[in-house]
Amino acid sequence: MGTVVDDAASVEFHAFFERHYAELSRLAALLTGEADAADDLAADALLALWHRWDRVRAADHPVAYARGVVANLARTRIRSAVRERRRVALFWSQREEKVENPDVAGAVDVQEALRRLPFRKRACVVLRHAFDLSEKDTALALGVSVGTVKSQTSKGMAELQRLLGPQNAPLRVHAAMARTGDAGGRDR
Numbered sequence: 636m637g638t639v640v641d642d643a644a645s646v647e648f649h650a651f652f653e654r655h656y657a658e659l660s661r662l663a664a665l666l667t668g669e670a671d672a673a674d675d676l677a678a679d680a681l682l683a684l685w686h687r688w689d690r691v692r693a694a695d696h697p698v699a700y701a702r703g704v705v706a707n708l709a710r711t712r713i714r715s716a717v718r719e720r721r722r723v724a725l726f727w728s729q730r731e732e733k734v735e736n737p738d739v740a741g742a743v744d745v746q747e748a749l750r751r752l753p754f755r756k757r758a759c760v761v762l763r764h765a766f767d768l769s770e771k772d773t774a775l776a777l778g779v780s781v782g783t784v785k786s787q788t789s790k791g792m793a794e795l796q797r798l799l800g801p802q803n804a805p806l807r808v809h810a811a812m813a814r815t816g817d818a819g820g821r822d823r
């Protein structure tokens with residue numbers, strides 16, 4: 636008995652999908668400006684509708700509901716892209732420092748030690764000491780709390796000090812990254 640209702644709902648949803656998928660994809664493309672992502676957003680919206688199909692099909696305007704879901708997914712995608720662009724801009728906004736006669740051996744040692752750190756500790760150390768970002772700006776760039784930045788930087792510097800020796804690990808990290816002119820490996 637349950638399969639008849641499920642089959643009927645499935646057939647009804649399939650018809651809705653066929654009738655409105657292209658329109659929802661076009662809406663997503665126009666809202667995000669990303670034709671490549673539009674099909675994925677429309678599919679995600681229709682998947683969400685399928686999970687709530689009993690309520691959606693009982694609504695006065697199921698297509699309007701579907702458009703609202705697409706709009707919300709597009710808004711989320713845009714916000715996420717904006718946050719990512721801000722993080723990237725913040726990360727790369729520091730101007731590159733050039734120094735004559737760089738300590739290449741020191742830079743290689745520091746870079747090798749940094750590679751041995753887990754990513755979050757490495758990112759905190761590099762942003763704080765090589766890019767001179769504040770704890771707040773580092774937290775914003777990495778999408779973590781200021782407390783996480785503090786603890787990960789402290790633990791990362793302790794590990795670097797153990798790996799590099801007790802000779803002022805923070806100064807060596809900053810100096811090695813600045814002297815090589817390679818603040819994170821970007822090309823200019």
